[in-house]
Amino acid sequence: MASMTWNGPSRRSLLRQIASGGILGAMVIAWGLVGVGCSGGSDSGSGGAAQGGDAAPGSADAGHEASDASHGSGDHPSGGAGQEFKSGQRVDHLIRPEERHFKALYQLTNGGENAEAYFSSDESQLILQITGLGHDCDQIYTLPVHGGTPKLVSTGTGRTTCAYFFPGDEKILFSSTHLAGSECPPVPDYSRGYVWPLYDSYDIFTANADGSDLKPLTNTPGYDAEATIAPDGKIVFTSDRDGDLDIYTMDADGSNVKRLTDEVGYDGGPFWSQDGSRICFRSSHPTDPAAIEDYKSLLADGLIRPSQLDIWIMDRDGGNKTRLTDNKAANFGPFFHPSGEKIIFASNLADERGRNFDLFMVSIDSKEIEQVTHENTFDGFPMFSRDAKYLVFASNRGNEKEGETNVFLAEWVD
Ligand SMILES: [Ca+2]
Ligand SMILES: [Ca+2]
Numbered sequence: 001m002a003s004m005t006w007n008g009p010s011r012r013s014l015l016r017q018i019a020s021g022g023i024l025g026a027m028v029i030a031w032g033l034v035g036v037g038c039s040g041g042s043d044s045g046s047g048g049a050a051q052g053g054d055a056a057p058g059s060a061d062a063g064h065e066a067s068d069a070s071h072g073s074g075d076h077p078s079g080g081a082g083q084e085f086k087s088g089q090r091v092d093h094l095i096r097p098e099e100r101h102f103k104a105l106y107q108l109t110n111g112g113e114n115a116e117a118y119f120s121s122d123e124s125q126l127i128l129q130i131t132g133l134g135h136d137c138d139q140i141y142t143l144p145v146h147g148g149t150p151k152l153v154s155t156g157t158g159r160t161t162c163a164y165f166f167p168g169d170e171k172i173l174f175s176s177t178h179l180a181g182s183e184c185p186p187v188p189d190y191s192r193g194y195v196w197p198l199y200d201s202y203d204i205f206t207a208n209a210d211g212s213d214l215k216p217l218t219n220t221p222g223y224d225a226e227a228t229i230a231p232d233g234k235i236v237f238t239s240d241r242d243g244d245l246d247i248y249t250m251d252a253d254g255s256n257v258k259r260l261t262d263e264v265g266y267d268g269g270p271f272w273s274q275d276g277s278r279i280c281f282r283s284s285h286p287t288d289p290a291a292i293e294d295y296k297s298l299l300a301d302g303l304i305r306p307s308q309l310d311i312w313i314m315d316r317d318g319g320n321k322t323r324l325t326d327n328k329a330a331n332f333g334p335f336f337h338p339s340g341e342k343i344i345f346a347s348n349l350a351d352e353r354g355r356n357f358d359l360f361m362v363s364i365d366s367k368e369i370e371q372v373t374h375e376n377t378f379d380g381f382p383m384f385s386r387d388a389k390y391l392v393f394a395s396n397r398g399n400e401k402e403g404e405t406n407v408f409l410a411e412w413v414d
């Protein structure tokens with residue numbers, strides 16, 4: 001039964017697990033999908049499966065109101081026996097009883113690893129990363145928000161992550177390693193435990209929304225990725241250009257780079273508030289000397305050890321940094337609720353084993369946390385529509401093969 005599956009390892013994660021075994025293996029499973037990326041990243045690796053489908057009829061807002069057909073269609077997983085998956089199909093049977101914020105649920109992909117799907121500014125499209133459509137590691141695609149066939153907009157070479165639409169939707173950005181080689185960059189050496197690679201070949205690129213006219217926005221040595229864009233075009237991103245992992249802003253043309261964080265440790269995964277006045281992000285700040293030494297030693301080799309991450313917010317100039325979580329868990333992928341009063345994020349805080357990630361919301365004022373999803377497998381990478389009527393997220397719920405992650409659109413009720 002779908003609800004009883006856990007966040008299973010991808011094929012590549014399985015190889016890692018076999019190679020490393022023991023407690024490290026458990027870490028690999030827990031973090032199978034949560035590599036470095038804009039909001040936690042997508043450490044993909046499972047093979048390709050059937051995906052996409054015919055474009056859903058109707059325009060941006062019509063599709064959902066109209067499609068009541070599959071409501072209450074029982075417990076069959078989407079695309080199950082005899083049923084052909086149709087991108088954008090309603091899958092309310094995948095809503096758990098405790099998930100009271102979800103009024104309806106639509107599934108946009110089916111198979112492979114699909115994650116980090118973010119709305120265009122007119123909210124008619126998503127831009128996301130997918131492994132499983134003929135490339136060995138993540139590439140960037142656009143997809144109609146109510147369903148359709150993913151369209152490749154990255155080069156098809158190297159590895160990519162963290163795509164976002166510019167205001168107006170004529171331009172996009174994403175991070176890619178393709179200038180350093182057309183192959184997928186190698187997975188790291190796990191002899192020092194389970195680590196994420198920070199590919200120093202990552203730079204941030206802009207392109208037209210169809211992928212044409214690709215241009216670099218950064219050309220600094222080292223890791224530049226995790227970029228998102230404010231309504232006025234200001235870009236916030238993560239870089240290790242000054243020797244630590246920190247958050248920076250730059251103008252839409254790559255100029256006027258400004259560093260916003262300076263604490264030792266990982267500061268990254270930034271997203272803007274709806275009005276562009278604030279930034280939410282995730283941080284891991286080691287405090288004891290041994291942990292700091294371990295962090296710096298790994299970083300020197302382009303690696304980071306995922307452990308405790310906390311959700312923070314700050315002003316767009318880096319002022320008023322405020323920590324919102326302190327629960328020793330891995331909290332990542334924050335996004336502002338449109339009210340500006342809460343942050344939705346993914347965390348393994350409710351799972352003693354640390355394997356299952358769910359979505360939670362934390363109040364900026366009270367720091368009270370509410371659990372949003374209650375699915376015993378991976379849920380992450382949330383983003384609200386501007387009117388808070390929709391939430392897009394990635395989940396392993398209802399997947400046909402263990403380890404597959406798909407993109408879902410929920411009708412949201414506050
Ligand atoms: Ca770089
Ligand atoms: Ca830092």
Ligand SMILES: [Ca+2]
Pocket residue numbers: 356357358359373374375376377378379
């Ligand atoms: Ca979950």
